[in-house]
Amino acid sequence: xxxxxxxxxxxxxxxxxxRAAFAAGTTQRRSAIGPLDPLEWQVPTTHGAVVPGYxxxxxxxxxGTRMMNRVTGLTITTxxxxxxxxxxxxxxxxxxxxxxxxxxxxxxxxxxxxHSSLTGARPYHVEPAxxxxxxxxxxxGRCAIWYGLxxxxxxxxAGRPTGMVGLTYSRRLLLTxxxxxxxxxxxxxxxxxxxxxxxxxxxxxxxxxxLGEGCAIFLxxxxxxxxxxxxxxxxxxxxxxxxxxxxxxAVGHCVEAALSSVDEKADQVWAVSHSGTADAAGRAExxxxxxxxxxxxxxxxxxxxxxxxxxxxxxxxxxxxxxxxEQDPASAGxxxxxxxxxxxGMAAAALLRIAES
Amino acid sequence: xxxxxxxxxxxxxxxRVVITGLGVFSSIGTGVAEFTEGLRTGRSNVxxxxxxxxxxxxxxxxxxxxxxxxxxxxxxxxxxxxxxxTQFSVxxxxxxxxxxxxxxxxxxxxxxxxxxxxxxxxxxxxDTLVAQRVAGDPQRVDRALARRLGVxxxxxxxxxxxxxxDVEALxxxxxxxxxxxxVGNGFDAIRVGDADFALCGGADAICLKNFxxxxxxxxxxxxxxxPFDKDRRGLINSEGAGVVMLESLESALARGxxxxxxxxxxxxxxxxxxxxxxxxxxxxxxxxxxxxxxxxAPHEVDLISAHGTGTKANDTTEARAIRDIYDNLPPRTISxxxxxxxxxxxASALATIACSLAITHGFIPPTINHVETDPECExxxxxxxxxxxxxxxxxxxxxxxxxxxxxxVLGRHDKEAR
Numbered sequence: 001x002x003x004x005x006x007x008x009x010x011x012x013x014x015x016x017x018x019r020a021a022f023a024a025g026t027t028q029r030r031s032a033i034g035p036l037d038p039l040e041w042q043v044p045t046t047h048g049a050v051v052p053g054y055x056x057x058x059x060x061x062x063x064g065t066r067m068m069n070r071v072t073g074l075t076i077t078t079x080x081x082x083x084x085x086x087x088x089x090x091x092x093x094x095x096x097x098x099x100x101x102x103x104x105x106x107x108x109x110x111x112x113x114x115h116s117s118l119t120g121a122r123p124y125h126v127e128p129a130x131x132x133x134x135x136x137x138x139x140x141g142r143c144a145i146w147y148g149l150x151x152x153x154x155x156x157x158a159g160r161p162t163g164m165v166g167l168t169y170s171r172r173l174l175l176t177x178x179x180x181x182x183x184x185x186x187x188x189x190x191x192x193x194x195x196x197x198x199x200x201x202x203x204x205x206x207x208x209x210x211l212g213e214g215c216a217i218f219l220x221x222x223x224x225x226x227x228x229x230x231x232x233x234x235x236x237x238x239x240x241x242x243x244x245x246x247x248x249x250a251v252g253h254c255v256e257a258a259l260s261s262v263d264e265k266a267d268q269v270w271a272v273s274h275s276g277t278a279d280a281a282g283r284a285e286x287x288x289x290x291x292x293x294x295x296x297x298x299x300x301x302x303x304x305x306x307x308x309x310x311x312x313x314x315x316x317x318x319x320x321x322x323x324x325x326e327q328d329p330a331s332a333g334x335x336x337x338x339x340x341x342x343x344x345g346m347a348a349a350a351l352l353r354i355a356e357s
Numbered sequence: 358x359x360x361x362x363x364x365x366x367x368x369x370x371x372x373r374v375v376i377t378g379l380g381v382f383s384s385i386g387t388g389v390a391e392f393t394e395g396l397r398t399g400r401s402n403v404x405x406x407x408x409x410x411x412x413x414x415x416x417x418x419x420x421x422x423x424x425x426x427x428x429x430x431x432x433x434x435x436x437x438x439x440x441x442x443t444q445f446s447v448x449x450x451x452x453x454x455x456x457x458x459x460x461x462x463x464x465x466x467x468x469x470x471x472x473x474x475x476x477x478x479x480x481x482x483x484d485t486l487v488a489q490r491v492a493g494d495p496q497r498v499d500r501a502l503a504r505r506l507g508v509x510x511x512x513x514x515x516x517x518x519x520x521x522x523d524v525e526a527l528x529x530x531x532x533x534x535x536x537x538x539x540v541g542n543g544f545d546a547i548r549v550g551d552a553d554f555a556l557c558g559g560a561d562a563i564c565l566k567n568f569x570x571x572x573x574x575x576x577x578x579x580x581x582x583x584p585f586d587k588d589r590r591g592l593i594n595s596e597g598a599g600v601v602m603l604e605s606l607e608s609a610l611a612r613g614x615x616x617x618x619x620x621x622x623x624x625x626x627x628x629x630x631x632x633x634x635x636x637x638x639x640x641x642x643x644x645x646x647x648x649x650x651x652x653x654a655p656h657e658v659d660l661i662s663a664h665g666t667g668t669k670a671n672d673t674t675e676a677r678a679i680r681d682i683y684d685n686l687p688p689r690t691i692s693x694x695x696x697x698x699x700x701x702x703x704a705s706a707l708a709t710i711a712c713s714l715a716i717t718h719g720f721i722p723p724t725i726n727h728v729e730t731d732p733e734c735e736x737x738x739x740x741x742x743x744x745x746x747x748x749x750x751x752x753x754x755x756x757x758x759x760x761x762x763x764x765x766v767l768g769r770h771d772k773e774a775r
Contacts, residue, residue, distance in 0.1 A: 001549065001550075092629060094626075094642070097625075098627070102508070102530060103506075103507045103508070103509075104478055104479075104483075104506045104507055104508050105530065107483065107506065110480060110483060110566055111483055111486075111487050111566075113566050113569060113570060114483065114484045114487040114488075114565055114566045114569075115487050115491065117565055117566075117569045118487060118488055118491050118565075119491060122413055123411075123412075123413040123414055123569060124413075124414060124569055124572050124573050126569055126570070126573050128573050128574060131570045131573065131574060131633070132632035132633055132758065132759075134566065134570060135476065135532050135570075135758045135759065136475075136476070136477075136478065136508065136530035136532065137530055137531050137532050137757070137758065137759040137761055138632065138758075138759060140759060140761075141627070141632050141758065141759025141760055141761060142632060142759075144627045144628075144629040144759075144760060145628075145629050145630060145631070145632070145760070147629075148629050149627060149629055150626060150627050150628070150629045150639065150642075151625075151626070151627065152625035152626070152627065153531070153625070153627035153629075153759065153760065153761050154529060154531055154538060154625075154761075155529065155530040155531050155759075155761075156527050156528065156529055156530065157478075157507065157508040157509040157527065157528040157529075157530055158509050158512075158525075158526065158527040158528070159507060159509040159513070162509070162527075165525060165527050168525065168551065169527070169542065171549075172542070172545040172546065172549055172551065173545075175545075175549050176545050176548070176549065176650075178624075178625060178646075196490070197483075197486070197503045197506060198503075200486065200498045200499075200500055200503035201500055201503030201504040202500075203500070239524065239525045239526070240522055240523060240524075241513065241516040241517065241521060241522050241524055241526060242522070243517070243520045243521075243522050250522070253522075310507075342509070342513075343504075344507065344509050344510055344513035344514075344526075345513050345516065345517055346509070346513060346526060
């Protein structure tokens with residue numbers, strides 16, 4: 001079966017808006033973690049990694065954005081940057097799909113609904129304009145309206161590996177002819193609700209998490225989008241559930257299964273991106289990769305620079321690898337390995353082949 | 358167009374996907390036997406909601422799953438550490454595997470796909486967290502709840518329960534059509550060779566956030582759900598889970614499995630029009646793509662299980678879209694939500710199960726609470742009493758907020774005919 005190719009991508013991230021800002025931040029290893037403005041963010045932590053100066057109305061205009069939540073704004077902004085690169089018809093398309101990863105939608109919008117219900121004069125005194133954004137597929141549905149994306153519209157959750165599972169899901173849409181091109185990625189917003197949930201859920205022995213946010217979107221097709229040349233092909237994605245607590249073995253299984261499925265050897269690998277998760281799973285993941293690959297192929301994790309971005313984290317890893325490939329001629333035709341682990345028990349590995357330039 | 362059955366037959370058995378196990382927790386019954394009986398007799402269990410404090414609402418009826426005993430079904434996971442929606446999904450997966458005549462070990466050597474659809478995930482836990490915070494004592498906020506809000510837990514927990522390692526577990530958050538999305542994803546995963554089997558379905562637990570949202574939008578019925586009736590007043594919130602075991606026909610035949618139905622195909626479309634109001638042309642486009650994917654001509658369809666929420670907007674738009682596609686001669690078109698209530702992410706999964714049982718047992722479940730069909734919804738909704746019927750092909754509609762439509766087409770598997 002043919003391999004899907006990534007024609008273009010964009011990201012709205014703590015490095016700033018757009019692909020160039022992400023590429024610069026990640027290749028220059030600039031930390032985007034900083035003190036949070038206490039007037040803007042009523043959160044239990046002092047630091048975070050937010051998209052600098054991101055304002056929905058400044059980014060998207062005043063029309064249709066009055067009650068829009070942040071995750072929807074980030075999604076529409078990012079998808080817009082991707083569509084600018086290709087010939088997306090003004091009146092939309094029936095064969096362009098959107099596959100958007102999430103952790104639980106907008107906790108901010110959904111918890112606001114509950115909060116209003118519990119504290120208002122009447123339990124049904126909730127803001128109706130918030131309701132569509134408080135549904136988990138709100139961002140994907142609104143983004144479809146914005147750009148006329150009438151193909152399959154799927155909101156998926158698979159923890160940190162979501163970006164990679166999204167590639168598999170998108171590949172199936174392409175192979176079965178359900179879409180011609182797929183906008184595939186994930187989005188996560190910084191919010192007081194998400195910060196509080198993270199804070200409350202922390203075990204006493206765990207350090208406070210530095211939360212990040214943003215959106216990364218890849219344009220995937222069996223052919224490159226018209227007018228573009230492929231940046232990379234998606235050779236294989238493998239996932240595995242950890243049943244015995246051995247995260248290193250699970251990551252190893254995923255990597256080896258992915259490599260053998262396309263008959264590649266570890267020495268063909270140009271770069272390896274790991275999740276950089278600070279927990280035991282992340283440490284085991286890293287340890288196993290150092291056994292499998294030469295030390296110089298291991299890319300320092302994006303999470304060190306942009307914080308914990310949950311469902312977008314592996315999409316940001318893919319974006320990092322593509323950013324590095326652009327600057328490194330040695331990447332041409334070679335393999336990038338991306339791995340991730342999630343507390344739910346899932347480990348994943350993806351293989352991309354960087355296009356010949 | 359070729360007949361469906363010929364088309365499905367023309368696929369190799371390895372690429373034909375059949376349903377061989379059903380797991381169901383619904384407001385009208387738990388398990389295949391009770392659920393089938395409920396569908397046949399037109400059962401409904403609408404009552405005042407007990408899941409949260411409903412004082413201050415003018416009305417708050419729902420259809421809850423009464424007497425849910427997750428411990429009976431969840432054997433290898435700490436039940437109390439799972440939210441109610443996850444308990445539903447794991448219990449329904451367990452029931453589907455048992456119903457398929459499989460042991461846990463049978464699955465472990467295989468490559469699996471686990472897809473669970475949901476509207477709200479563990480929003481009931483999120484409601485509790487907000488309530489604890491409103492109560493003002495941070496010490497009372499429950500850490501365990503905060504750690505399980507990620508919706509991927511609904512599918513990952515299924516993998517953990519069965520100690521499945523070679524699986525992809527994902528949760529589809531496509532609201533009220535998520536169950537159909539999941540069945541479709543499992544169907545594709547098996548057909549493209551990504552999986553040997555798939556556990557697919559949907560799960561949701563009644564929660565305040567969801568109820569108040571629909572209530573505020575004026576779409577909750579004060580008493581009961583009356584789809585396609587001229588006096589319909591909205592939906593009734595419900596909950597539960599439906600999970601099906603999917604495998605290739607080749608695998609089902611090899612192990613002599615009972616086959617409830619064959620998934621002939623499915624379709625997806627997005628309205629890209631309005632977040633909460635369905636779009637007729639997009640719903641029609643979704644049905645067309647599902648029928649084309651299944652290789653089925655409209656006149657071959659014996660029954661449509663409509664999304665049929667019982668709201669003014671949905672039923673009119675959906676009925677019109679159906680009449681468009683069916684050249685004004687639609688087959689009988691029922692709404693299971695008249696009995697089950699709207700189980701959100703579980704709804705179309707429960708409907709997939711109901712359609713499979715209707716095919717297996719040769720009857721059409723009724724649309725209950727029906728007095729007079731709305732002239733705007735010109736369909737035969739099989740009012741109030743089930744009827745015997747020889748069903749070969751059934752179409753199951755799922756529509757959702759966000760304009761996320763998904764339609765699944767199921768067919769009868771006749772051993773002799775193939």
